[in-house]
Amino acid sequence: MSLALAFSLQRDRLQLQINAELANSGVTALYGDSGAGKTSLLRCIAGLEQNAQGRISFNGHTWQDEQTFTPSHQRHIGYVFQDARLFPHLSVLGNLQYAYQRRHNNGQLFSLPQVCDFLKLQPLLSQNPNTLSGGEQQRVAIARALLSQPQLLLMDEPLSALDQSSRDEVLAVLEQLPQQINIPVIYVSHNMDEVSRLADQLCLLEQGKIIAQGPLLDLCHRLDLTLNQQEQAASLLQGQITDRDSKYQLAEFALNSSTESSTASLYLHCEHALGEQLRLRIPARDVSISLSHQQDSSILNILPAQVVELMHPAGAAHAMVKLLVGEQYLLARITYKSLAQLQLSLGQTVYAQIKSVALLNKALDY
Numbered sequence: 344m345s346l347a348l349a350f351s352l353q354r355d356r357l358q359l360q361i362n363a364e365l366a367n368s369g370v371t372a373l374y375g376d377s378g379a380g381k382t383s384l385l386r387c388i389a390g391l392e393q394n395a396q397g398r399i400s401f402n403g404h405t406w407q408d409e410q411t412f413t414p415s416h417q418r419h420i421g422y423v424f425q426d427a428r429l430f431p432h433l434s435v436l437g438n439l440q441y442a443y444q445r446r447h448n449n450g451q452l453f454s455l456p457q458v459c460d461f462l463k464l465q466p467l468l469s470q471n472p473n474t475l476s477g478g479e480q481q482r483v484a485i486a487r488a489l490l491s492q493p494q495l496l497l498m499d500e501p502l503s504a505l506d507q508s509s510r511d512e513v514l515a516v517l518e519q520l521p522q523q524i525n526i527p528v529i530y531v532s533h534n535m536d537e538v539s540r541l542a543d544q545l546c547l548l549e550q551g552k553i554i555a556q557g558p559l560l561d562l563c564h565r566l567d568l569t570l571n572q573q574e575q576a577a578s579l580l581q582g583q584i585t586d587r588d589s590k591y592q593l594a595e596f597a598l599n600s601s602t603e604s605s606t607a608s609l610y611l612h613c614e615h616a617l618g619e620q621l622r623l624r625i626p627a628r629d630v631s632i633s634l635s636h637q638q639d640s641s642i643l644n645i646l647p648a649q650v651v652e653l654m655h656p657a658g659a660a661h662a663m664v665k666l667l668v669g670e671q672y673l674l675a676r677i678t679y680k681s682l683a684q685l686q687l688s689l690g691q692t693v694y695a696q697i698k699s700v701a702l703l704n705k706a707l708d709y
């Protein structure tokens with residue numbers, strides 16, 4: 344059971360041609376450049392594009408084919424837009440009650456107190472939407488979408504219109520979303536940092552077509568994808584906090600591995616509890632490579648690694664090196680000159696020097 348898509352939509356400047364089956368649990372990120380067709384695809388799923396030709400079905404229910412077109416309000420979906428679109432003449436509570444009263448069914452997946460608690464809306468209930476910050480408005484918009492009791496939640500760049508502090512506020516809520524709701528989420532974004540914090544599955548859209556799809560962890564290390572040849576490419580590593588060093592205020596983060604012999608650890612500063620499964624994001628540009636283990640460096644995290652793939656697009660000043668660290672992959676973006684000087688080859692053992700890591704709250708789903 345899943346969201347099965349086989350349809351096309353003709354736009355003035357874009358032909359959307361979609362053939363895909365999206366997961367029916369967790370967060371699937373629809374990622375692509377501006378104009379790739381992400382919003383158009385989401386609108387087709389929502390039943391907001393009458394001109395889409397083809398078939399869309401969800402969990403065995405046909406929403407659209409040659410004979411059928413289920414209107415948007417009968418698809419049991421929640422939709423969160425880039426802007427909150429709250430009713431200005433109603434209080435926050437009024438907006439929420441309006442959505443709840445018009446819920447898709449009598450299901451009680453999400454109750455008003457539960458949603459208000461999760462999205463920390465209690466102090467805002469009597470306020471008018473115009474008096475709220477952008478982040479607060481977006482939290483209300485998410486609550487409103489959930490109160491309609493959807494079976495599928497669609498989110499179209501819900502952070503893009505927010506300033507940094509509001510963005511962080513809503514992102515913190517979204518990171519907790521999978522623990523709170525048990526429905527699939529399709530999340531449109533062109534921000535890889537956001538995607539790596541929130542998504543389990545990734546769907547890459549380019550010029551109206553899905554060019555790759557699968558678990559985020561698999562796709563974010565594939566060097567054939569242009570996404571991973573760019574400056575903002577980053578690796579995701581999965582592991583847990585296994586020790587704390589109170590003298591230096593550091594925690595030991597051990598990468599998950601199936602055997603003791605292939606384990607590897609990094610050191611970082613964090614407050615997370617021992618044993619907690621976490622996701623680590625390491626920008627490829629913050630990983631350098633040396634042939635020997637540097638003993639006189641301030642870089643704390645230096646790990647033995649094996650070169651498993653090299654990518655140097657013709658004429659480019661930079662190359663991407665895919666390394667195996669323990670049992671997980673790490674990307675290093677180095678200059679073509681360094682690649683030539685080090686004479687790196689496949690299978691070679693090197694040392695990965697990691698200058699920065701970001702600890703993400705969400706563990707990866709395998």
Ligand SMILES: Nc1ncnc2c1ncn2[C@@H]1O[C@H](COP(=O)(O)OP(=O)(O)OP(=O)(O)O)[C@@H](O)[C@H]1O
Pocket residue numbers: 354355356357375376377378379380381382383384533
């Ligand atoms: N209502 C419309 N009528 C005609 N063309 C449209 C319409 N909406 C979008 N388009 C065009 O379809 C293409 C895809 O737009 P869409 O908004 O789906 O892309 P996107 O990937 O979501 O981009 P962004 O990240 O900038 O929102 C663009 O060329 C856009 O100009």
